[in-house]
Amino acid sequence: MTFSLKRVNAIFMKDYKDLLKNSYVLFTIALPIFYSMLLSKISDDDPTMTLFPINLALIITGAFIQAAIVAEEKEKNTLRGLLLSPASTLEILVGKSALTAVVTLIVILVSVKISGLEMLSIPFSALLIALSLIFYLALGTMLGLLSRTVMETSIIGMPFLLLFGMMSMFKPMFENELILNAIGYLPNEQFAVAWVTLSESGQIGDIVGELIVLTLWALAAVVITVITYGKRRFD
Amino acid sequence: MENIIEVKNLSKTFGNKIALKNVSFNVKRGETFGFLGPSGSGKTTTIKMLTSQLLQTTGEIKVFNQPLKKQKDASFMKRIGILTDNSGLYDRLTVLDNLTLYSELYNVERKQINEILEVVNLQNETKTQVKKLSKGMKQRVTLARAMLHKPELLFLDEPTSALDPVNMKHIHDGLRELNKQGTTIFLTTHNMMEAEQICDRVAFLHQGEIKQLDTPQNLRIQYMDESVTLLLKDNRSIVVNKDEKGAEEIYQYMRSGEVVSIHSNEPTLGEIFVQITGRELA
Ligand SMILES: Nc1ncnc2c1ncn2[C@@H]1O[C@H](COP(=O)(O)OP(=O)(O)OP(=O)(O)O)[C@@H](O)[C@H]1O
Numbered sequence: 001m002t003f004s005l006k007r008v009n010a011i012f013m014k015d016y017k018d019l020l021k022n023s024y025v026l027f028t029i030a031l032p033i034f035y036s037m038l039l040s041k042i043s044d045d046d047p048t049m050t051l052f053p054i055n056l057a058l059i060i061t062g063a064f065i066q067a068a069i070v071a072e073e074k075e076k077n078t079l080r081g082l083l084l085s086p087a088s089t090l091e092i093l094v095g096k097s098a099l100t101a102v103v104t105l106i107v108i109l110v111s112v113k114i115s116g117l118e119m120l121s122i123p124f125s126a127l128l129i130a131l132s133l134i135f136y137l138a139l140g141t142m143l144g145l146l147s148r149t150v151m152e153t154s155i156i157g158m159p160f161l162l163l164f165g166m167m168s169m170f171k172p173m174f175e176n177e178l179i180l181n182a183i184g185y186l187p188n189e190q191f192a193v194a195w196v197t198l199s200e201s202g203q204i205g206d207i208v209g210e211l212i213v214l215t216l217w218a219l220a221a222v223v224i225t226v227i228t229y230g231k232r233r234f235d
Numbered sequence: 236m237e238n239i240i241e242v243k244n245l246s247k248t249f250g251n252k253i254a255l256k257n258v259s260f261n262v263k264r265g266e267t268f269g270f271l272g273p274s275g276s277g278k279t280t281t282i283k284m285l286t287s288q289l290l291q292t293t294g295e296i297k298v299f300n301q302p303l304k305k306q307k308d309a310s311f312m313k314r315i316g317i318l319t320d321n322s323g324l325y326d327r328l329t330v331l332d333n334l335t336l337y338s339e340l341y342n343v344e345r346k347q348i349n350e351i352l353e354v355v356n357l358q359n360e361t362k363t364q365v366k367k368l369s370k371g372m373k374q375r376v377t378l379a380r381a382m383l384h385k386p387e388l389l390f391l392d393e394p395t396s397a398l399d400p401v402n403m404k405h406i407h408d409g410l411r412e413l414n415k416q417g418t419t420i421f422l423t424t425h426n427m428m429e430a431e432q433i434c435d436r437v438a439f440l441h442q443g444e445i446k447q448l449d450t451p452q453n454l455r456i457q458y459m460d461e462s463v464t465l466l467l468k469d470n471r472s473i474v475v476n477k478d479e480k481g482a483e484e485i486y487q488y489m490r491s492g493e494v495v496s497i498h499s500n501e502p503t504l505g506e507i508f509v510q511i512t513g514r515e516l517a
Pocket residue numbers: 249252253254272273274275276277278279280281320425
């Protein structure tokens with residue numbers, strides 16, 4: 001397998017030029033920022049709710065925009081062109097994720113700023129965000145590959161939005177310990193707990209468990225996405 | 236001449252539908268080889284298998300003297316160019332941006348973009364957004380993209396189906412030029428004029444089988460009918476057989492100075508196709 005930065009960069013630049021003219025994507029990017037404006041008025045004791053602006057940026061921008069731009073390559077029959085070029089699987093997947101990654105980071109920074117959320121030190125926040133970002137980008141890529149059109153991503157993506165975006169909000173509705181425990185293992189919950197713990201203690205040793213769970217989520221998502229890519233790319 | 240593609244007993248079934256039946260042929264390095272057949276005859280299916288987009292059910296394929304690899308092979312991809320039947324473009328981007336992406340993916344110099352745009356007669360549309368182009372113009376951009384890196388072997392699935400005669404001729408000139416520079420071309424078409432004009436050899440594909448394979452010239456001779464047509468001064472045209480009686484007739488007309496022209500009745504590839512398969516091409 002080859003890895004050429006030139007080819008990754010070519011795909012990135014193409015996506016960037018395209019983004020500037022894509023009103024659907026530009027509008028979707030604005031959503032999490034708009035929400036964090038509203039949320040800044042509400043304060044909450046639950047770490048997941050405090051960190052909701054970041055989580056929303058991750059799932060809307062990191063996963064849904066990624067899904068849309070991957071699905072559009074299928075819908076418009078342009079993915080085939082990339083597949084039939086010398087670009088390797090790795091170059092295509094990284095190239096197709098690079099722009100979304102950059103945009104998601106910008107949206108996170110803006111949302112954090114607006115919502116007044118306290119930042120961690122740069123290495124800590126970078127570590128947590130990077131792990132989550134890998135998970136959401138892989139999830140988005142998989143959703144895009146499973147969809148035939150951009151429209152379909154919102155239908156296929158709905159259960160994932162509920163699970164990884166909204167489940168935490170429904171926590172008060174559940175009494176069953178087992179379910180609540182399970183929800184606690186969701187990546188956004190793990191992320192939030194790790195973030196709050198770090199901001200209180202500042203000790204990386206206190207979040208080893210969360211780091212392991214987040215890494216497992218990211219790994220699983222990448223593996224499933226690569227398998228999906230192998231099966232669905234030429235559909 | 237060395238074979239650049241070798242296909243032996245190739246078959247493809249989709250479920251219980253047979254798309255290709257035991258097809259064998261070779262393509263020689265340097266030639267322009269045409270797959271001529273009506274809709275649904277298996278042209279696209281064949282191209283897809285030759286470019287490893289589709290796995291054959293049975294049979295052998297060798298390209299560049301090697302069996303196709305299951306895994307994607309960047310060096311192989313660099314040596315071939317592909318125009319699929321539904322090649323898409325980034326329609327919010329300009330023609331130039333679309334080609335720039337591919338010049339980088341194939342590691343081709345930027346100046347080759349301008350060269351290729353002239354071949355497809357789009358040098359004045361570089362800054363135009365693709366979605367503002369006509370259908371034929373889009374087809375020419377995808378064609379430019381497939382030829383950009385001057386591949387050793389170029390696969391074209393109905394490259395001119397959306398083009399008017401002027402642009403078709405332009406593209407044909409471009410393909411001939413590329414062919415002269417060493418590119419082997421495998422193309423499919425249901426346009427017999429196209430096959431006649433640019434193919435060194437054509438295979439007639441019908442219901443997944445190759446019914447005939449030869450040079451257009453040989454096919455015409457083989458299916459030439461046993462008569463000639465005389466055009467007379469009074470605008471009558473009469474058909475005479477190439478036998479003793481015919482010779483007598485021609486002699487009479489010539490003697491009386493009535494003959495304007497004599498044509499042998501060579502059938503077109505389209506007519507030969509109908510003769511062989513009992514079916515029209517388009
Ligand atoms: N993915 C598929 N699943 C099922 N059947 C298929 C599939 N692809 C092609 N076929 C069938 O195989 C046969 C050959 O199709 P193919 O696309 O190769 O024809 P073609 O010669 O390219 O036609 P056209 O000139 O219309 O492009 C057709 O009967 C078609 O219905």
